[in-house]
Amino acid sequence: MPKTRTLTVAWRIITQIRRDHRTVGLIFIVPMVVIGLLGYIIRLPAEDINLAIVNEDQGFSSPLGMSFSLGDELVEALQESEDLVISEISESEAEENLKAGEIDAVLVFDEDFTQRVAEEQRIEFILLLEGSDPALNTRVQGTMSREFIEAVQRIEGLPGGPPPFKLEVETQYLYAGQNFDTLDSLAPVFIAFVAFFLIFLLTGVSFLRERAGGTLERLMATPVTRLEVVLGYMIGFGFFALIQSAVILLFVIYILGIHYVGNPALIFLVEALLTIGSVNLGIFLSTYAKNELQIVQFIPLVITPQVLLSGILVPVEEFPNWLQGLAYLMPLTYANQALKNVMLKGFDLYQIGWELAVLAGFALLMIFLSALTLRREVA
Amino acid sequence: MEYVIETQGLSKSFGSLQAVREVSLRVEPGETYGLLGPNGSGKTTLMRMLVGLVRPTRGTGGVLGEEIPPDRVLSRIGYMTQAGALYQELTVGENVAFFGALSGVTSKERIQEVIALVGLEDRAKSTVGTLSGGLKQRASLACALVHNPQLLILDEPTVGVDPQLRSIFWDHFRKLNQQGVTILVSSHVMDEAARCTRLGLMREGSLLAEGSPGELKSQAGTGDLEGAFLKIAGGSHA
Ligand SMILES: Nc1ncnc2c1ncn2[C@@H]1O[C@H](COP(=O)(O)OP(=O)(O)O)[C@@H](O)[C@H]1O
Ligand SMILES: [Mg+2]
Numbered sequence: 001m002p003k004t005r006t007l008t009v010a011w012r013i014i015t016q017i018r019r020d021h022r023t024v025g026l027i028f029i030v031p032m033v034v035i036g037l038l039g040y041i042i043r044l045p046a047e048d049i050n051l052a053i054v055n056e057d058q059g060f061s062s063p064l065g066m067s068f069s070l071g072d073e074l075v076e077a078l079q080e081s082e083d084l085v086i087s088e089i090s091e092s093e094a095e096e097n098l099k100a101g102e103i104d105a106v107l108v109f110d111e112d113f114t115q116r117v118a119e120e121q122r123i124e125f126i127l128l129l130e131g132s133d134p135a136l137n138t139r140v141q142g143t144m145s146r147e148f149i150e151a152v153q154r155i156e157g158l159p160g161g162p163p164p165f166k167l168e169v170e171t172q173y174l175y176a177g178q179n180f181d182t183l184d185s186l187a188p189v190f191i192a193f194v195a196f197f198l199i200f201l202l203t204g205v206s207f208l209r210e211r212a213g214g215t216l217e218r219l220m221a222t223p224v225t226r227l228e229v230v231l232g233y234m235i236g237f238g239f240f241a242l243i244q245s246a247v248i249l250l251f252v253i254y255i256l257g258i259h260y261v262g263n264p265a266l267i268f269l270v271e272a273l274l275t276i277g278s279v280n281l282g283i284f285l286s287t288y289a290k291n292e293l294q295i296v297q298f299i300p301l302v303i304t305p306q307v308l309l310s311g312i313l314v315p316v317e318e319f320p321n322w323l324q325g326l327a328y329l330m331p332l333t334y335a336n337q338a339l340k341n342v343m344l345k346g347f348d349l350y351q352i353g354w355e356l357a358v359l360a361g362f363a364l365l366m367i368f369l370s371a372l373t374l375r376r377e378v379a
Numbered sequence: 380m381e382y383v384i385e386t387q388g389l390s391k392s393f394g395s396l397q398a399v400r401e402v403s404l405r406v407e408p409g410e411t412y413g414l415l416g417p418n419g420s421g422k423t424t425l426m427r428m429l430v431g432l433v434r435p436t437r438g439t440g441g442v443l444g445e446e447i448p449p450d451r452v453l454s455r456i457g458y459m460t461q462a463g464a465l466y467q468e469l470t471v472g473e474n475v476a477f478f479g480a481l482s483g484v485t486s487k488e489r490i491q492e493v494i495a496l497v498g499l500e501d502r503a504k505s506t507v508g509t510l511s512g513g514l515k516q517r518a519s520l521a522c523a524l525v526h527n528p529q530l531l532i533l534d535e536p537t538v539g540v541d542p543q544l545r546s547i548f549w550d551h552f553r554k555l556n557q558q559g560v561t562i563l564v565s566s567h568v569m570d571e572a573a574r575c576t577r578l579g580l581m582r583e584g585s586l587l588a589e590g591s592p593g594e595l596k597s598q599a600g601t602g603d604l605e606g607a608f609l610k611i612a613g614g615s616h617a
Contacts, residue, residue, distance in 0.1 A: 001476045001477070001479075001480045001485050002480070003485070005480070005481050008477060008480040008481055009481075011477075012466065012469070012473075012477050015468075015469060015473065016466060016468045016469065019468045019469075019506075020468060213462070213464060213465075213466075213467070214460050214461075214462035214463070214464030215464045215465065215466060217427075217432055217460055217464065218458065218460055218464045218478070218522075219481070220431075220432055221430045221431070221432060221453060221456070221458040222453055222454070222478060222481040222482050223450075223453045223454045223481065223482060223483070224481045
């Protein structure tokens with residue numbers, strides 16, 4: 001048995017959870033299954049895109065009699081793409097086939113395509129989509145812009161020689177490389193979310209049981225102080241949260257092979273601050289719950305807005321201003337930002353200083369609130 | 380003479396309900412003082428005020444020389460609640476060790492000793508959740524005793540306990556008494572009342588009468604405590 005009362009409380013929490021195999025599974029196995037499945041789905045090889053090309057390009061004739069059709073060249077270059085199945089059709093067929101679902105997209109080069117590119121030094125093309133499937137839309141657009149860039153680069157090396165005007169596409173990736181996928185940016189926020197959500201739920205239920213089972217009353221009749229109880233809870237649950245983060249981190253790095261350049265100590269620091277906030281939020285809100293179901297009822301109130309607004313699904317920067325304001329009230333927003341910056345961009349302690357400060361402030365506020373509700377007057 | 384517990388006009392209201400009314404109580408060292416009264420008469424609330432779990436609405440009180448709430452002397456008080464209140468996932472030994480550690484007792488010998496005292500040696504490693512009601516009650520008593528408290532506040536410690544075990548419990552209390560431990564115990568069972576050195580009869584929050592079992596019987600002019608209680612308390616208690 002530990003020597004101090006705080007550690008005694010922490011020891012008790014750890015022992016209780018260790019005994020409860022379902023909870024242990026919930027903490028360690030479930031997150032790995034979820035992120036594993038998510039990773040699998042995200043990385044499923046996409047089906048080829050059926051692209052029909054309507055090529056009416058009349059080409060470009062220089063005063064010296066040289067002729068060149070960028071449309072023809074691009075059709076040829078796009079044929080080499082591995083993700084596209086190309087067919088050439090007439091404009092009248094195009095719409096029909098698109099509606100019938102036989103093709104996914106139609107690329108149109110109109111009569112003066114080359115002419116215009118030569119004059120404006122800018123490539124613009126028309127892409128027709130059926131439009132009713134947003135997931136397909138996004139995928140086609142993404143693939144097309146990538147393939148198009150590659151096709152243009154390929155033209156340079158064609159046996160017919162480079163086109164008589166400059167075609168240059170430049171893409172620079174500031175961090176990591178172009179084979180960066182959705183999972184890479186999802187993994188950091190997943191770690192933060194899982195820790196916050198599970199620890200909130202577990203503390204809430206634990207504390208509720210402590211109240212309902214009368215052990216809190218008994219605890220308060222011993223020399224242990226409110227602060228010691230709160231600290232004990234923080235250490236006990238923090239212990240599991242940090243091991244959980246380590247397990248998820250190792251899993252996503254070594255099994256799922258996500259890109260990772262950060263300092264693990266910083267990840268644990270962010271995680272620890274977030275957990276302190278979430279443990280105390282659990283204690284605080286458990287005061288307002290009469291049973292386990294009522295703890296679960298806090299999820300739409302506490303967890304859902306954070307999932308929607310903290311940038312897990314849509315980056316916060318893309319929100320309208322008023323919604324950004326709301327997002328920046330959520331602790332998870334800061335944890336997500338800090339973890340993304342550390343894991344993907346290798347930020348150091350000072351670069352995530354602001355996020356850490358906000359998380360620490362949130363943790364302090366929650367400690368204050370939970371200690372306040374944990375008055376001597378238990379009943 | 381220093382009283383172990385001394386209150387003056389101690390009262391507690393929950394909204395318009397007066398749970399405890401003007402209770403002035405004195406418990407001397409080495410006594411076994413029994414609080415006797417039907418359900419809802421305010422016994423639990425009175426005890427909770429004494430350990431500092433509930434703030435009195437009015438009145439004053441002292442426990443072991445400390446004004447209530449007696450934060451500084453909590454390590455010398457053993458408190459056992461009506462509900463038993465143990466951690467179901469922990470073993471008997473772990474529960475006792477946990478409450479011991481919170482009161483500053485970490486000696487393994489003491490923990491084993493107190494488990495043996497309540498007769499749970501062979502169940503020390505059993506998870507509390509798997510024990511019967513009676514055994515849980517014994518484990519709960521062990522948690523209240525582990526730190527050798529000078530004052531035991533026991534709220535209906537034998538509720539739901541079979542008569543045989545109840546008798547074992549009271550033998551313990553007697554022994555502790557002889558070692559100088561003061562006991563405040565609540566009950567609504569009359570045969571337990573007879574084993575107290577002094578009794579306080581409670582009804583609707585008020586302390587109606589005090590005295591040894593013998594004094595109460597002669598005061599009421601009845602041959603048994605049950606009759607004495609009915610007569611003093613007005614006859615209509617549950
Ligand atoms: N926390 C509380 N809030 C409101 N009423 C309470 C509370 N605790 C006790 N009471 C009421 O105070 C009265 C005395 O209760 P209690 O002290 O538990 O009596 P006893 O222990 O003698 O059965 C009862 O009417 C009970 O309903
Ligand atoms: Mg009671």
